[in-house]
Amino acid sequence: MEKHTNAAARQHGRPGRRALLGTAAALGVAGAAGATAHAAGPGRGHRTPGxxxxxxxxxxxxxxSGIGRATAIAFAAAGANVGFCGRRAxxxxxxxxxxxxxxxxxVYIRADVRSAEQTRDFVDRVAARYGGIDIAFxxxxxxxxxxxxEMTPERWDDILATNARGVFLALKYELPHMLRAGRGxxxxxxxxxAEQARPDGAAYTASKRAVQGLVKSAALAYGPQGIRINALLPGTTDTPFVRPPGIPDADWARYKEAFGPLNVEGLERMAEPGEIARAVLGLASPDFPYMTGASVAVDGGAGAGRRLVHPARS
Ligand SMILES: NC(=O)c1ccc[n+]([C@@H]2O[C@H](COP(=O)([O-])OP(=O)(O)OC[C@H]3O[C@@H](n4cnc5c(N)ncnc54)[C@H](OP(=O)(O)O)[C@@H]3O)[C@@H](O)[C@H]2O)c1
Structure with missing residues (x-):
């Protein structure tokens, strides 16, 4: 599935980057390009234009899909080389x-994060193609x-295997590349x-709490080696994760309009995926050189309050 580096972009600079910035802006990632800033790693203090x-x-x-797709687009619009995976080729x-x-x-490389072999192969191929890994999401x-x-043990295992073990596997195979570079x-x-449980969300909450635990421990272990590791806690975000398949746009717009004031005591709306992507780019940037081991909520204020009501879907 991997294909060769975009030759046109290489030969002619990035003639279409304006178009990519347009896509990023449409996703709510305005400012993705920034003007001029440091490169990502803690050890890199130089400025790189463009x-x-x-x-x-x-x-x-x-x-x-969703947040990951928006983040891939935002990083690429900001000049990064992006390797990403998922199962749906x-x-x-x-x-x-x-x-x-x-x-x-x-570059898209098909990989299932439940598989150690596929995750290692994905990580190693991205590192080989782009000369290491500066940032991992x-x-x-x-x-x-x-x-x-009523939950089957198989369903529990699948949620934990994807959300918790999948993050462990990604960390396991990314860290050696960053350790070699002395930064990341x-x-x-x-x-x-992870912090506001729901009565019917035990497996999901347990899996996302596990991610926080992994992050805290790994941040302590690898901080001395120049690697910063943080957990991002998005609030409800408009992606296929929450949007029922096949729901007409107008019905979904009405649902969202009702959802915000009822559930997000603060900004009173769901997040757009591009807004979560912007937070990822911010955390990855040298603007937060002293932040590691943190759980960063990007939830419109929902976690500060205690509303939790779902409007009926029309
Ligand atoms: N949307 C929200 O309200 C919300 C809120 C808080 C946290 N989150 C978290 O944000 C993350 C992204 O979710 P999203 O909202 O963007 O949902 P989404 O649109 O459904 O995207 C989920 C992504 O995860 C990939 N994925 C799932 N299982 C995988 C596997 N076994 N191997 C490799 N890739 C896999 C999917 O790709 P394939 O299906 O192609 O494999 C897809 O790219 C998730 O961790 C989710 O728990 C979402």
């Missing part, structure tokens, strides 16, 4: 094309709820659900 992450090697798990190729057609650099995840006594930044997607 995109805040220009030349940085960025790895994303779960980049075929059709979607992966589409996202890759979306980026490369617009003059960015990205361990984001692949699935939902799944229901009363505990890792962001792992947890969830606001």
């Amino acid at each position: 995109g805040r992450f220009r030349g940085s090697s960025v790895l994303i798990t779960g980049g075929t 059709d979607l992966g190729s589409r996202v890759e094309r979306e980026i490369t057609d617009a003059g960015g650099e990205a 361990n984001n692949a995840g699935i939902g799944g709820g229901g009363p505990l006594h 930044v890792i962001i792992c997607t947890s969830s606001s659900a």
Whole structure:
């Protein structure tokens, strides 16, 4: 599935980067390009023109959809070389094309984060292609709820294997590359659900709480080696993760309009995926050189309050 580096972008600079920035802006990632800034790693103090992450090697798990897709587009718009995975090859190729057609650099490599072999292969191929890994966004995840006594052990295992073990595997195979370089930044997607449980969300909350634990311990272990590791806790975000398949746009817009004031005491709306992507780029940037081991909530204020009501779907 891997294809060669976008030759046009290489030969002619990035003629379509304006188009990619347009896509990023449409996703709510305004400012993705930044003006001029440091490269990503804690050890890199120099400034590089033409995109805040220009030349940085960025790895994303779960980049075929939603938050991961928006983040891949945002990093590419900011000049990074992006390697991302997911299981759905059709979607992966589409996202890759979306980026490369617009003059960015990205490669989709099919990988399932439940598989140690596939995760290692994905990580190693991204590192080989882009000369190491500066930034990793361990984001692949699935939902799944229901009363505990009705949940099958297989479903529990699948949620934990994807959301917790998948993050462990990604860390396990990314860290050696960063240790060799003596620097790196890792962001792992947890969830606001790690801190605000729901009665029917035990497996999901347990898995996202596990991500926080992994991040805290790894941040302590690898901080001395120049590697920063943080957990991102998005609030409810408008992606296929929460949008029922097949729901008409107008019905979904009405649902969202009702959802915000009822559930997000603060900004009173769901997040757009590009807004979560912006937080990832921020955390990956040298703007937060002293932040590691943290759980960063990007939830519109929902976690500060205590509303939790779902409007009826029309
Ligand atoms: N949307 C929200 O409200 C929300 C809130 C808090 C946290 N989150 C978290 O944010 C992350 C991204 O979710 P999203 O909202 O963007 O949902 P999404 O649109 O469903 O995206 C999930 C991504 O994870 C990938 N994925 C799932 N299982 C995988 C596996 N076994 N191997 C590799 N990739 C896998 C999917 O790709 P394939 O299906 O192609 O494999 C897809 O790219 C998840 O960790 C989720 O728990 C979401």
